[in-house]
Amino acid sequence: MLKVGIVGASGYAGEELNKILSRHRKVKIVSLSATYARKEAGIEAFDLNRTISSCELVFFALPQAQSMRFVPKVLEAGKKVIDLGADYRLKNIREYKFWYNAGHIDQKNLKYSIYGLPEIYKDKIKKAKLVANPGCYPTAAILSLAPLLNKKLIKSAPIVIDAKSGLSGAGRKAVEGGLSDELKNNFRPYKINYHQHMPEINQELSFICKKKVSVNFVPHLLPLFRGLLTTTYVKLLPKSSLSQDKIIKIYRQFYKDQPFIRIAGQGETPQVTDVAGTNFCKIGIFWKNKSGMLVIVSAIDNLLKGAAGQAVQNMNLIYGFGETEGLL
Numbered sequence: 001m002l003k004v005g006i007v008g009a010s011g012y013a014g015e016e017l018n019k020i021l022s023r024h025r026k027v028k029i030v031s032l033s034a035t036y037a038r039k040e041a042g043i044e045a046f047d048l049n050r051t052i053s054s055c056e057l058v059f060f061a062l063p064q065a066q067s068m069r070f071v072p073k074v075l076e077a078g079k080k081v082i083d084l085g086a087d088y089r090l091k092n093i094r095e096y097k098f099w100y101n102a103g104h105i106d107q108k109n110l111k112y113s114i115y116g117l118p119e120i121y122k123d124k125i126k127k128a129k130l131v132a133n134p135g136c137y138p139t140a141a142i143l144s145l146a147p148l149l150n151k152k153l154i155k156s157a158p159i160v161i162d163a164k165s166g167l168s169g170a171g172r173k174a175v176e177g178g179l180s181d182e183l184k185n186n187f188r189p190y191k192i193n194y195h196q197h198m199p200e201i202n203q204e205l206s207f208i209c210k211k212k213v214s215v216n217f218v219p220h221l222l223p224l225f226r227g228l229l230t231t232t233y234v235k236l237l238p239k240s241s242l243s244q245d246k247i248i249k250i251y252r253q254f255y256k257d258q259p260f261i262r263i264a265g266q267g268e269t270p271q272v273t274d275v276a277g278t279n280f281c282k283i284g285i286f287w288k289n290k291s292g293m294l295v296i297v298s299a300i301d302n303l304l305k306g307a308a309g310q311a312v313q314n315m316n317l318i319y320g321f322g323e324t325e326g327l328l
């Protein structure tokens with residue numbers, strides 16, 4: 001049995017990790033910790049040395065600019081890390097400082113971190129010691145655009161991503177601090193074109209199409225607890241004159257070996273309830289020639305495919321367990 005620990009176990013992502021790992025047949029949770037102990041939930045006050053000595057793999061589910069304070073020591077001890085936060089996602093440290101308002105203090109390990117999106121980086125993840133688990137919005141957005149950019153079927157600008165997330169995406173403190181009251185019978189955009197997930201989406205889409213991509217990204221918060229959906233507008237390149245049916249086939253072919261991707265059929269619209277409580281990403285493609293814009297809808301559960309489920313999928317790949325183990 002693989003011995004694992006969760007740091008940040010009292011948060012929304014940590015709590016989901018605990019649930020999935022508790023029923024996983026190949027792992028044993030040996031350490032649950034957070035800033036403060038919660039004895040009734042088996043959570044201890046975080047102690048780095050104790051965590052390192054008891055675990056082979058540590059999941060960090062902490063607020064930004066926290067995990068990079070601890071990860072170097074875990075790796076030095078020969079243990080592995082899956083970080084659910086943003087500290088090891090952006091490869092450019094100037095961008096990190098700008099978007100997260102903190103200087104990066106572990107550039108050495110940042111160089112070797114692997115972006116944990118299995119549908120794109122599976123082979124690299126299998127060999128990784130440090131996985132940067134993707135953000136929730138980037139997971140849905142990148143998966144919805146990768147086939148088109150990889151096959152060079154769309155213009156790299158404009159790409160307009162209109163995104164909506166349930167409240168849990170903001171973390172427990174924000175929700176319990178009044179966000180759920182504010183959003184009763186309401187919803188609103190926030191951080192329009194300056195959300196910290198935008199550079200992450202740009203970085204990964206640029207890697208995929210080997211050309212600089214700069215998306216427009218507008219997130220919204222919805223009055224529901226979990227679930228996230230992106231609606232993306234792109235222009236097909238004139239030479240690609242494709243039917244909707246053909247584009248659906250291209251997506252199915254691109255993701256044919258990926259157990260957690262579902263491509264909707266003609267006329268089927270992905271919705272949050274299709275994926276809530278699962279590790280699936282459901283993608284629908286809508287293309288009417290006259291409108292000029294191709295529309296792609298992508299739905300995930302922000303706490304699962306957007307966080308804890310994807311982290312377990314990454315663990316399964318690193319340790320050679322079945323990719324879907326504990327997740328179906």
Ligand SMILES: NC(=O)c1ccc[n+]([C@@H]2O[C@H](COP(=O)([O-])OP(=O)(O)OC[C@H]3O[C@@H](n4cnc5c(N)ncnc54)[C@H](OP(=O)(O)O)[C@@H]3O)[C@@H](O)[C@H]2O)c1
Nearest residue numbers: 008010011012013034035036046061062085169171172307
């Ligand atoms: N929520 C999502 O949908 C989602 C999706 C993808 C990625 N993520 C990322 O996952 C991470 C966790 O998100 P979350 O929503 O679960 O946040 P959260 O609900 O606010 O939980 C944060 C957790 O971190 C603990 N913590 C904070 N500082 C700590 C420290 N110095 N040492 C030990 N524990 C500490 C907190 O413990 P105390 O309560 O005791 O302080 C709590 O358990 C974030 O980086 C977030 O961006 C979240």
